Amino acid sequence: MSEMIHLSSAVRQNLLSLQSTADLMSKTQNRLATGLKVNSALDNPNSFFTASSLNNRASDLSGLLDDMGQNVQTLKAADEGIQSITKLVEAAKGKANQALQSSSTADRRKFASEYNDLLGQIEDLAKDAGYSGKNLLGGGTANDLSVVFNEDGTSKLSVSAVNYTDTSSALGLSDLTVGTAxxxxxxxxxxxxxxxxxxxxxxxxxxxxxxxxxxxxxxxxxxxxxxxxxxxxxxxxxxxxxxxxxxxxxxxxxxxxxxxxxxxxxxxxSTDFTAGSFDTDTSIDTSIKSLTAALSTLRSQASTFGTNMTVVENRQNFTTKLVNTLEEGAGKLILADSNKEGANLLALQTRQQLSSTSLSFASQADQNVLRLFG
The missing domain is CATH 3.30.70 (Alpha-Beta Plaits)
Structure with a gap:
């Protein structure tokens, strides 16, 4: 049977105070080291799990932010493509007007050939307007864009692709017959x-x-x-x-x-004559009307893409702010105040020194008994 060591009341009290101060110092040092006042559910279950939920949502939304940024770039590529196509259509309209002002059939056929070259450039440009595997000017459901705004996918924006790789389908601009003399x-x-x-x-x-x-x-x-x-x-x-x-x-x-x-x-x-599409004023006027309609279509589509881009950019900015709000809220629940914890540590160190001194005094009182036998 082990023997118990009996401490005086004063010594025991000072010892308990030192142990308590050491425990508090350990917790304070841990908070300063980790920057967290709640490191686990044991510290504060309610704050820990609430902060975890907020941080998880912020992480999910941060992942969506990357996708939004890429979708904005896809929309920008399409918008830049439309602006360039618009300039080419305006150039084609210029060729038609030049043909209308000319009385030379040979010149008109030269303008018709240049017109066809411009349509070819429009189709090539539309094919090159993709970004990261998506081409909103390339047509087809595979090129449709779906932008997700929240973590469960219930809030989204769908953008349908248009097909400008074939000018005759979406723009109503077909190649002209140049004509043969x-x-x-x-x-x-x-x-x-x-x-x-x-x-x-x-x-x-x-x-x-x-x-x-x-x-x-x-x-x-x-x-x-x-x-x-x-x-x-x-x-x-x-x-x-x-x-x-x-x-x-x-x-x-x-x-x-x-x-x-x-x-x-x-x-x-001769047997080789072929009439050209720009040979008569009437046919040129028809082409000019088609070009005017195509310009209207392009400007309308550019407006649609511009609206879509504005929506995505607004949601991107909102999501960025929301992520900051969630992380800030989580931080208020679990982050330690380094200034406060530093002051606490300094106070605890002072308390520890005082407790050690007090313990020393209490021990000296017990040691005075030995002097009776000296």
């Missing part, structure tokens, strides 16, 4: 072989309509005839001294002499 190919020999006397003439028709009549003349040469044909408005004739090419931008062209004999030139007609 009607061309007659013959030789100087064949051209002059049809001459029958001084009264024979050469007729040039375009689209079945007589455009000009040339008198062969008694001393007209092949080069004279070619020059005469070339002087007719809307017709181009060239020769290299052997072969003759006669071209009309306005329709199928044919040549024939007026005197019919066994050595008659015979009708020579």
């Amino acid at each position: 009607g061309t007659v190919a013959t030789t100087e020999t064949a051209l002059m072989a049809g001459k029958e006397g001084t009264t024979d003439k050469l007729e040039i028709k375009v689209g079945g309509v007589l455009k000009g009549t040339l008198d062969y003349g008694s001393d007209a040469s092949a080069s004279d005839i070619v020059a005469g044909i070339n002087a007719i408005s809307g017709i181009t004739a060239t020769t290299d001294g052997t072969n003759v090419s006669i071209t009309s931008e306005d329709g199928q062209i044919s040549i024939d002499d007026t005197v019919t004999t066994s050595s008659d030139l015979g009708t020579i007609a």
Whole structure:
């Protein structure tokens, strides 16, 4: 049986005070080291679990913030794409207006070819307007955007993609038929072989309509005839001294002499003429109307994407502030006040010193008994 050591009341009281102070110092030092006044559920169950819930929600929302930021970039890429496409459509409209102001079919066909090039650039630009695997100008449900705003997914924004990779579908802008000139190919020999006397003439028709009549003349040469044909408005004739090419931008062209004999030139007609979409004012006006409608569509879609971007950015800012509010609320429940805890530690150290001194005094009182036996 072990023997018990009996302490005087004064010593025991001072010892208990020292133990209590040491325990408080340990807790205070832990708070200063961790920065938390509630480190576990044992410290304060209500504060600990409430703070954990707030921090968990803040963490979930922080994850959504990253997605919102990426979705904003996707919307920006689409908006920048639309702005660039709008400029290209305006350029195409400029080409149509240039064609309308020109009376040259050849120039109009050049403008039609440049118009088609611009439509190709629009489609290529739309294909390149994606961001991180999403292209709101590429069409298809796979490119639709869904922006989630809260942790359970009940608050979200859906953005539907449009398809500008095919200008004919969403914008109503189809490639134009550039057109092909009607061309007659013959030789100087064949051209002059049809001459029958001084009264024979050469007729040039375009689209079945007589455009000009040339008198062969008694001393007209092949080069004279070619020059005469070339002087007719809307017709181009060239020769290299052997072969003759006669071209009309306005329709199928044919040549024939007026005197019919066994050595008659015979009708020579082109078969390669194709009318162009910009050949007539009416067709150009139709294209300009389509371009105006396309610009209206683009501006409306740009407004829609702009509204969507504003919504996402607002929710992004709100979520950032909400995360800060949640973390601040959790901190008020579990974070330690370093200034207060530092002051507490200093006070406890002072108390510990005083308790040690008091214990020493109490021990000295007991030691005085020994002096009786000295």
